[in-house]
Amino acid sequence: MSAFAVGEKVLLIDNKERRYLITLTEGGEFHSHTGLIPHAEIVGRPEGSVFRSSRGSRFTAFRPRLSDFVLKMPRGAQVIYPKDLGPLLLLADIRPGVRVLESGVGSGALSMAMLRAGADVVGYELREEFASRAQANVRGFLGDDAAARYRVELRNCYDGIDTSDLDRVVLDLPEPWQVVKHAERALRPGGILVAYTPTIVQAVHLRETLDGSRFVLPETIEVLHRSWHIEGQSVRPDHRMVAHTGFLTAARLLAE
Numbered sequence: 001m002s003a004f005a006v007g008e009k010v011l012l013i014d015n016k017e018r019r020y021l022i023t024l025t026e027g028g029e030f031h032s033h034t035g036l037i038p039h040a041e042i043v044g045r046p047e048g049s050v051f052r053s054s055r056g057s058r059f060t061a062f063r064p065r066l067s068d069f070v071l072k073m074p075r076g077a078q079v080i081y082p083k084d085l086g087p088l089l090l091l092a093d094i095r096p097g098v099r100v101l102e103s104g105v106g107s108g109a110l111s112m113a114m115l116r117a118g119a120d121v122v123g124y125e126l127r128e129e130f131a132s133r134a135q136a137n138v139r140g141f142l143g144d145d146a147a148a149r150y151r152v153e154l155r156n157c158y159d160g161i162d163t164s165d166l167d168r169v170v171l172d173l174p175e176p177w178q179v180v181k182h183a184e185r186a187l188r189p190g191g192i193l194v195a196y197t198p199t200i201v202q203a204v205h206l207r208e209t210l211d212g213s214r215f216v217l218p219e220t221i222e223v224l225h226r227s228w229h230i231e232g233q234s235v236r237p238d239h240r241m242v243a244h245t246g247f248l249t250a251a252r253l254l255a256e
Contacts, residue, residue, distance in 0.1 A: 002046045009141070010042060011064040014057060021064060022071035034059075066112060069141050074105075075107030077130055078211040080172060080196055081245050085113045091221075092168050092194040094119050099165070101155035101186060103179065104172035108134030113148040114170070122163060122232075123152040137178065161186040171195040174202070176208035176249075177214040185213050189255035196246050203247040215251035222247050 004024060012020040012030060013034070013200070024031050028039035035053030042051065042061055048128050051059045064072070067082035088110065094100070096118025105111050105123035111134055115124060131152040139147040153253040157171070158178045168191060169183040176195035183193050193215060197203045203220050210218050225242040 004047070004063075006039075006042045006043055006044050009069070011062050011068050012051075014059050014172045017074065019068065021061075037226045046169070048183055049123070049199060064098055064141075066116060066141070069137075070109045070112070073109075073137050073141070074133060075109075075137075076127075077106030078108055078135060079109040081242065083138050083223050083242055084196065084245055085110060086254065087221065087223050087250055088170070088194060088196065090220075091115055091248055092170055092192050094168065098167040099163075100168040100170055101157075101161055101163055101166050102170045102172075105152055105170060106130055109136040110170065110172065111150060112138055112142060112146075115142055115150055119168070120149045121151075123150070123159045124155050125152055125156070126156055126163075128154055144163065146222065148234075157182070167191055167192045175205075176202070177206045180206075180209045180213050180215065187251060187253045191253045192250060193253070194248065194250045196248055199247045200247060203249050206249050210249075210251050216254055218249065220247055220249040220250040 005117050008023050008024050010022050010024060012022060018214055020032065024043055030037045034057035035055030037051050037059065047062050049061050060187045070079055070082055070214065073188055094114050094117040096117045100114055100119045100121045102111060102121055103124040105125045110119055111123060115138060131154060133242050140202055153245055157173065161182045164186055165188050166186050167188060171179055176197065195206055197206065207220060227238045229238050241251060
C-alpha cells in the first residue's frame, strides 16, 4: 500500500507541525486558514508527499498512526492518552487471541489498541452514544476484520460480568474496586486485571480492595512523557511535558 486512495484517512502536517486528520472523498477539499487543497491532488500520491495550499502553505501527508488517530478522532468521553496505552498493553499482556472484557469504552481508544494487538474484546458501556462512537471509530480506523472481534454491550459492569473464563479485565471506570469481586469470577486463574484511574485516591481504594481478594502481585505506575529539544548545539528538555494523566494498576488472579 503506497499511493493514497479515496476513502483513506490522511494526516496533513503544516510547517508549524499542526496536524489535521481528513478522509479523502471524490470532489472533496481540505480547508484551513492557510488555504485549501483539493483531495484529488492527494489521491494517487505516495505517503510523505508535500502539497501547497491555494495560499502557498506547505503540508506533508502521511497515513495516521494509531496515536495520531486517538488524539484527532471523533470523541465524547476523555480518551486514554497514547503515553498510557502502550504501557497498559504490556501490563495486561495483550496479544493475539486473548479474550478481554473492557468496561468504560468511551470513544474506543483503548479498544483500538487492544484489537490491533490481536485481542478479542467485549466492551461494557453505559451510554449508547459512546458505544456507537467507539464501534464507528474501530471500524473507521482498523477496518472490518478488527470490528468483527469487537462487541459493545449497553450495561453496567458494577452489576456483574456475564462472560466467564476471560483472560483479561480492563477497566476505565470511576470506581473499579466495585468490579473486583466480579472479575474474580469472570477471569481464568492467572488472568490479569488492569484499571486506569485519574486520581491517586481511586488507585489507593482499588489497591485496598485487591488486598482482600484473590488478586496478587499488585502494582501501580504513573507514566510521564518528556520530549527533548534537539537543534544543533541546543540540546535540552522541552519546556512543556505530558505529565500526569492517570494511574495504571494491575494484578493477577490466584486459583481457588
